[in-house]
Each structure stands twice: as structure tokens, then as C-alpha cells.
Amino acid sequence: MRVLVLHSHPVEESYGKALYKQTLESLRKAGHEVDGCDLYAEKFDPVLSRDDRLAYHDYPGNTALVKPYVDRLKQAEGLVLVTPVWNFGFPAILKGYFDRVWLPGVSFELVDGKVESRLRHITKLAAVLTYGATPFRAFVAGNPPKRIVKRVLRAQINPLRPVTFLAHYDMNNCTPETRARFLEKVHTSMERF
Numbered sequence: 001m002r003v004l005v006l007h008s009h010p011v012e013e014s015y016g017k018a019l020y021k022q023t024l025e026s027l028r029k030a031g032h033e034v035d036g037c038d039l040y041a042e043k044f045d046p047v048l049s050r051d052d053r054l055a056y057h058d059y060p061g062n063t064a065l066v067k068p069y070v071d072r073l074k075q076a077e078g079l080v081l082v083t084p085v086w087n088f089g090f091p092a093i094l095k096g097y098f099d100r101v102w103l104p105g106v107s108f109e110l111v112d113g114k115v116e117s118r119l120r121h122i123t124k125l126a127a128v129l130t131y132g133a134t135p136f137r138a139f140v141a142g143n144p145p146k147r148i149v150k151r152v153l154r155a156q157i158n159p160l161r162p163v164t165f166l167a168h169y170d171m172n173n174c175t176p177e178t179r180a181r182f183l184e185k186v187h188t189s190m191e192r193f
Contacts, residue, residue, distance in 0.1 A: 001124070003027050003193070004076035007038045008083040008094040015171075015179055019128050020082045022183055026190035027080070035072055039093045044069070046096020059105025069101045078124040078193065079157065081149065084171075085131045088141045090148070107156055122157045125149070126164035126193060128186050135169045164189055 005023055009016030020038065027034045039046075055062045063070045083094055102108075108115050127149040131138055138146070146165060154163050166189055168174065168182040 001077045002033045002035065002075055003078035003080060003124075004035045004037060004072055005080045005082060006094065006097065007036065008040065008081075008091045008097075010040045010091075010093075016082070016084050016130060018183065019130070019186055022186050023080055023082050023128055023190050026187045027193060030191045030193060032078065032193070035076065037069075037072060039097060044093060044097060046093045046100065048096065048099045052100060057104050059103065059109075062103045063106060066100050066103075069097070070103070070106050073101060073106065073119075074121070076122055078126075079122050079153075080126045080128065080190070080193070082128045083130075085129050085133075085138075085145045088133070088138065088144050090145060102156075117156050119157050123161065124164075124193060125153060125157050125161070126189070127166065129165075129167045130171050131167060131169045132172045133169060135167075138169060164193065 005020070005027070007016075007020040009020070011017065020036070024034050024036050049065075052062075052065060055064070081094070083090055089095070104110065105118065107119050108117055110116075127145075129145055129149075133141070146167070149165055150163050154161070166182070166186055168178065
């Protein structure tokens with residue numbers, strides 16, 4: 001299976017980068033063909049420009065400015081997000097990726113006023129997230145990242161398939177032991193992906 005792994009952490013030597021590397025390694029060990037997309041390393045431009053917005057609904061012209069990313073998404077059979085959660089949301093670069101790449105004609109199409117997914121070729125979805133907040137604080141805030149992964153992205157890909165959702169909460173108070181346990185959990189889960 002060809003798996004697109006989206007990573008959005010700007011620090012090269014960080015726990016987030018270690019999670020990304022572990023995800024890539026475990027998926028490859030499981031026999032998957034892995035496309036690692038490190039948005040910061042690739043200098044992805046997350047800004048939906050005026051030109052982007054004017055061409056937004058004009059498929060395939062709307063893909064011109066992000067064609068390599070569109071091609072990678074279209075080739076994916078699995079999708080894994082590896083990202084921190086900042087202020088109960090995704091980093092701007094990842095949000096910008098969704099705004100600029102998951103376009104009409106690419107991720108969905110309007111047919112007789114109804115949204116139809118164009119991502120049914122993706123059969124598996126997973127997320128590896130780190131939160132500064134505790135599980136309780138994330139719950140009280142509505143946990144938007146979890147809802148986006150388990151509801152929005154899942155609905156666009158395949159609402160009937162399960163989602164692998166892995167989260168290390170309370171990174172503000174983590175220890176080497178909690179980080180090691182979570183890294184092992186990621187390793188095991190990605191080998192089963």
C-alpha cells in the first residue's frame with residue numbers, strides 16, 4: 001500500500017520529528033511504500049492566495065499551483081498525519097495544506113448540490129498527535145483535532161472504516177518514560193497499519 005505521511009513540525013531535532021521518523025520506519029518495515037511529506041522541510045506555502053481563491057472551483061486549473069502535492073494525494077492509498085496540536089488546532093502549515101490541496105475535483109466534487117468524495121482510493125487513515133493539554137482540557141475544549149480526524153477526514157475518505165488515532169496528551173508534563181511508551185505505541189500501531 002502507498003501511504004502518504006504528512007508531517008508538520010518545524011524543529012528538526014524534536015520529539016515530533018522522532019515520531020515522524022518512527023512512523024516512516026514502522027510503515028516501511030510493514031511493507032508499505034511510504035511517501036514522507038515533511039511540509040516544513042519542503043517549504044510548503046500554506047497561504048491560500050487571491051489567485052488560489054479565484055481559481056478554487058475551476059478544476060483542474062485550481063491544482064496548477066500545488067500540482068505535485070495533488071499528485072501525491074491522488075496516488076495515496078493510506079494517509080497518516082504526524083503533527084503537534086497548537087492552541088487546540090493544527091499548525092497553520094497543515095491547515096494551509098488542506099485548504100490549498102484538498103480542492104474541488106481533488107478531494108470532493110459538488111454533484112447536484114451534494115458533496116461527493118474523490119478520496120475513496122484512500123482506504124486507511126491514522127493520526128499521531130501531541131498535545132500540551134491534558135485529555136480533560138482537550139475534551140472540555142471540544143478536541144477539534146480529534147473531531148477533524150475522526151469525523152471530517154474520515155467522512156471524506158471512507159466513513160465506514162476505522163481510524164487509528166494516537167495522541168500523547170500533556171506534553172507540558174511529559175517524562176522520558178511517557179515519550180518512550182508513546183513512541184513504542186506508534187511503532188506497534190504503524191506496523192499494523
